[in-house]
Every structure is written in C-alpha cells, then in structure tokens.
Amino acid sequence: xxxxxxxxxxxxxxxxxxxxxxxxxxxxxxxxxxxxxxxxxxxxxxxxxxxxxxxxxxxxxxxxxxxxxxxxxxxxxxxxxxxxxxxxxxxxxxxxxxxxxxxxxxxxxxxxxxxxxxxxxxxxxxxxxxxxxxxxxxxxxxxxxxxxxxxxxxxxxxxxxxxxxxxxxxxxxxxxxxxxxxxxx
Amino acid sequence: xxxxxxxxxxxxxxxxxxxxxxxxxxxxxxxxxxxxxxxxxxxxxxxxxxxxxxxxxxxxxxxxxxxxxxxxxxxxxxxxxxxxxxxxxxxxxxxxxxxxxxxxxxxxxxxxxxxxxxxxxxxxxxxxxxxxxxxxxxxxxxxxxxxxxxxxxxxxxxxxxxxxxxxxxxxxxxxxxxxxxxxxxxxxxxxxxxxxxxxxxxxxxxxxxxxxxxxxxxxxxxxxxxxxxxxxxxxxxxxxxxxxxxxxxxxxxxxxx
Numbered sequence: 001x002x003x004x005x006x007x008x009x010x011x012x013x014x015x016x017x018x019x020x021x022x023x024x025x026x027x028x029x030x031x032x033x034x035x036x037x038x039x040x041x042x043x044x045x046x047x048x049x050x051x052x053x054x055x056x057x058x059x060x061x062x063x064x065x066x067x068x069x070x071x072x073x074x075x076x077x078x079x080x081x082x083x084x085x086x087x088x089x090x091x092x093x094x095x096x097x098x099x100x101x102x103x104x105x106x107x108x109x110x111x112x113x114x115x116x117x118x119x120x121x122x123x124x125x126x127x128x129x130x131x132x133x134x135x136x137x138x139x140x141x142x143x144x145x146x147x148x149x150x151x152x153x154x155x156x157x158x159x160x161x162x163x164x165x166x167x168x169x170x171x172x173x174x175x176x177x178x179x180x181x182x183x184x185x
Numbered sequence: 186x187x188x189x190x191x192x193x194x195x196x197x198x199x200x201x202x203x204x205x206x207x208x209x210x211x212x213x214x215x216x217x218x219x220x221x222x223x224x225x226x227x228x229x230x231x232x233x234x235x236x237x238x239x240x241x242x243x244x245x246x247x248x249x250x251x252x253x254x255x256x257x258x259x260x261x262x263x264x265x266x267x268x269x270x271x272x273x274x275x276x277x278x279x280x281x282x283x284x285x286x287x288x289x290x291x292x293x294x295x296x297x298x299x300x301x302x303x304x305x306x307x308x309x310x311x312x313x314x315x316x317x318x319x320x321x322x323x324x325x326x327x328x329x330x331x332x333x334x335x336x337x338x339x340x341x342x343x344x345x346x347x348x349x350x351x352x353x354x355x356x357x358x359x360x361x362x363x364x365x366x367x368x369x370x371x372x373x374x375x376x377x378x379x380x381x382x383x384x385x386x387x388x389x390x391x392x393x394x395x396x397x398x399x400x401x402x403x404x405x406x407x408x409x410x411x412x413x414x415x416x417x418x419x420x421x422x423x424x425x426x427x428x429x430x431x432x433x434x435x436x437x438x439x440x441x442x
Contacts, residue, residue: 005439007432008311008350009358009395025355027313029396036313036355038439052353054241057260057320089241092261130318133268 006035006050014048023049055088058096058127058136065148066096066138068121075099076117078125078138095135098125102139103178115164116140116178122149124180146180219373219380227363227375227423228336232343232434234351242352244434246344248375251336252329255344257352260320272317276305278326278341285331286378300338301326306401307342307362307391313355322354333381335364338389338403347431351438359435360400361427362391365416367408372419388413390420394428 006012012026012033022028025037026048035041039050058064058080065082078096081088088094100111117123124145125138140146143163152158152168152175160179161167167174191197222228228248237243240256247253263273278301280289304326312322326341339362346360366376366384373380381387386408391401404413 005436007359007395007435008356009393027355027357029357034357034395036357037353038350038435054353057262057317092259094262130268133266133319136319 004040005038006041007038008034008036010035012041012048021047023047023051025050025052053086055086055092056083058083058094060127060129062127063124064094064096064127064136064138065122065124066093068117068119068123069095071113071117071119073100073113076113077135078123080136080138096125096127096138097131097135098123098138098140102128102137102141105141115176117147118150118175118177120151121147121177124148140178140180143181144183146178148180150175150177224371224373225419227427230340230343230427230430232347232430234347234434234438240348240352242348242350242354244344244347244351246340246347248332248336248340250330250332250377251340253337253340253344254327254329255341255348256325256327257322257345257348257354258325259322260317260354261323263319263321266321268319270315270318272312272314272319273321274305274309274312274314274324275321276301276308276324276326276345278304278328280328280331283330284328296334300334300341303338303389303401303403304341304345306403307338307360307389308345308349308400310398310400311346311356311358311360311393312349313357316355322349324348331378333364333376333378335366335381335387335389335403335405336375336377338362339364339375339391342391343427343431347435350435358393358395358398359428359431360391360393361424361431362389362401363420363423363427364389365420367406367412367416370412372412372415374419374423386412388416388420390417390424392421392424394425 027036037050041048041050062084064080066078066080069079070077076098080094080096101108103111103116125140127136128139129137131137150158154171156168156170158166158168163179165174166177231247234244236245237256242257245254278297324345331337342362365374366387368384386406389403392399
C-alpha cells in the first residue's frame with residue numbers, strides 16, 4: 001500500500017493513452033501529471049482525483065447550510081457553517097448573502113425578504129458566485145432550497161405546510177417562509 | 186555633606202566604583218571547531234506532523250537544540266481585505282521568551298517579522314493559491330528554542346511545508362530548505378548560533394526537490410559570488426536528503442491515521 005501513496009509534487013503513474021480528466025489534488029505541469037496532496041489517486045468515473053474530506057471554502061455551485069444573521073429589505077445575510085455537507089471548524093464561518101432577486105425563481109420583483117426569512121432560520125442554498133469582498137452570493141431559487149429549520153415566535157420548531165408557509169405545532173399560528181421541499185417527497 | 190545628588194531617603198551606592206575585572210579570554214573565538222559533525226553535515230532532524238490537534242495541519246521539528254512547532258489554519262474567509270482572485274498566505278513567527286540566550290519580550294518585533302517574511306517567501310510559490318479565492322491560509326510558527334536564526338528559518342520552512350501538506354492544502358511540491366555559512370573561505374552547513382556569529386556570510390536555500398525548482402535564496406553578510414554558488418550547490422544536495430526525511434514523516438503520519 002505504501003507505494004501507492006503520493007506526496008505533493010510526485011509524478012502520478014498513468015497508463016498509456018489519453019490523459020484522464022483531472023479532479024482535485026492533481027495538476028499538470030510540463031505535460032507531467034503530479035499530485036498536490038498527500039494521498040492515493042482514484043478514479044471517479046472518468047476523472048482521476050485525490051479525495052480528502054476536509055472543510056473547504058464555498059465555490060460556485062456548492063450547496064451550503066447557514067443561519068440567517070441579519071435582514072434588510074434588499075437582502076438577507078447568512079452565516080455559512082456547512083459547505084457541500086462538510087461542517088466548517090467553529091469560528092471559521094463564511095458570510096453569504098441572499099439578495100431579494102435570488103430568493104425564488106418566479107415573481108422576483110414581488111419578493112419581500114421579511115416574508116421569506118427570519119433571523120435564526122437555517123437555510124439551504126447554492127452559491128451562485130464568489131460575490132464581493134465581504135460575502136458569497138447564495139440563491140434559494142429552487143424547490144429543494146430555502147428554509148429547512150425555523151422556530152415560531154413562541155419558540156417551537158415549525159413544520160412546513162406549503163412552499164410559502166410554516167405552522168407552529170403548539171400555537172397553530174402560521175408564519176411566512178420560503179420553505180425548502182423536504183427530501184424524499 | 187554638601188555633596189550634590191546625595192539623597193538620604195534612597196539607598197546610595199559607595200562613593201567610589203570600579204569596573205569589574207575579568208580573566209583575559211585567551212582562546213580566540215574562531216577556534217571553536219565543530220566536533221560532532223563534519224562541516225558538510227547537517228544536524229539530525231526529527232519531524233512529526235499532526236501534533237497540534239486543534240489545527241487543520243501541524244508539524245513539529247527538532248534539530249538538536251533548535252525546536253520549532255508550526256500550525257496551519259484555514260483556508261478561512263479573508264476579513265477586511267479587498268476582493269482577490271488568489272488566496273493569501275499569512276505567516277506569523279513567534280519566539281518563546283526563553284528561546285534565545287537573551288530573554289525575548291513576548292511582543293512581536295522587527296526580527297520576528299523579517300523571519301516571517303523569509304519563511305513566507307520560501308512557501309509562497311509552492312502553494313496553489315489560485316484555488317483559494319477570497320481566502321486566507323494562516324501559518325503560525327512558534328520557535329520554542331532557537332539555535333542560529335538562519336537554521337531557524339530553514340527548519341521553520343520545512344515544518345511549515347510539512348504542516349501545509351498535513352492540512353491537505355494543495356501545493357505544487359514540498360518545500361525543504363537548508364542553511365549554509367562561509368567560515369574562513371569554507372562552506373559550513375546548518376550553522377549553529379556560535380558558528381553563524383563567526384561567519385562572514387550566511388545563506389538560506391529553499392527548493393522543491395520534486396520539481397527541481399528553487400523557491401527562495403536569502404543571504405546576509407559578505408559572500409563572494411563563487412562562495413555563494415558553492416553554498417547553493419552543497420545545500421541543493423542536502424535538500425534532497427531533507428526531502429526524504431519529510432516524505433517519510435508524512436507517509437508514516439498518513440498511514441497511522
């Protein structure tokens with residue numbers, strides 16, 4: 001096994017033929033494929049990569065989970081704590097922004113941020129761009145994206161009743177949220 | 186007593202004072218010859234990745250008296266900086282108060298920073314920073330005991346590169362580095378504090394042996410071009426040996442996980 005482990009800079013032994021697509025942990029320099037991480041390169045379909053499960057910063061198209069920290073009429077601020085299913089170390093959160101035009105796919109101009117999110121809600125979103133100096137731009141404009149956990153004004157965990165509403169099981173009050181469609185339905 | 190400057194409320198010293206006498210130091214300093222190793226040999230290296238559990242990656246390096254710990258955190262979001270396509274590599278070097286012969290104040294001073302810049306320069310071209318937009322990688326080096334500043338820079342870069350690999354940060358290759366000095370027209374490798382103080386010039390050479398690329402050369406003091414080239418040649422040779430030490434340490438650490 002030990003001979004299969006590669007170190008950064010070490011050439012990757014490849015069978016003759018066309019080069020495979022290179023994924024993470026590999027790079028090509030002077031027409032020689034080399035490793036850039038410690039590990040064993042493996043094929044995932046047609047791409048060759050060294051995979052290491054470790055926290056990484058958000059990139060476009062990564063699915064993120066975060067808590068809403070601040071609301072304004074034009075955007076909601078998000079503290080991103082999970083990127084692509086991998087939790088970030090405590091204290092190393094990234095900040096994301098959901099602009100009002102990115103909340104849902106239709107009737108974008110009628111979106112009221114206050115009717116879609118509240119402070120403390122846990123939101124699932126997808127990163128659309130690296131954004132500006134401060135934050136990443138996140139969208140919830142998909143059925144499976146939106147609020148996945150919220151508490152009512154009375155402090156109880158609410159359950160979704162439609163894609164726009166959530167209900168408190170104790171008081172029965174209805175609050176407005178942009179809900180994510182639960183998985184497996 | 187009309188003596189000016191006499192104050193009865195304080196403890197006054199004697200009226201007359203004499204400088205202390207020391208026995209004449211007969212042994213000339215340049216005679217302190219290395220006994221444990223030959224001039225072209227380096228001190229044995231102990232390298233252990235992954236000792237600091239809170240950090241994403243870490244390494245501890247010990248070469249005889251010199252002891253250095255290094256921790257890598259991140260990539261984390263860069264705060265208070267402008268948007269940048271590439272990531273930033275932030276290196277901080279700290280000396281413990283008891284690390285040198287003279288006690289060091291726990292504040293950062295100019296020397297810490299110049300060493301941090303030297304270490305950053307050795308690492309900068311090895312890290313694939315284009316993969317970390319808007320992010321910062323923090324490298325913290327703590328010098329627990331120093332024995333020669335140049336050897337300290339060399340060990341710190343080796344430790345930092347090992348810690349980066351341990352943290353799983355993508356890089357082009359492992360950086361190793363080696364220090365050399367010129368004493369009486371001769372090349373001495375890996376100088377200690379005493380040897381470096383006698384040297385005419387000192388050089389720290391850093392490279393990526395896997396790629397055959399030099400990342401940085403840092404020189405201080407006086408050195409003829411031919412001497413500098415001789416130093417570089419010897420260092421390059423030793424660097425491939427240090428590289429195998431680093432490779433061995435990383436492989437055994439990965440297999441134990």
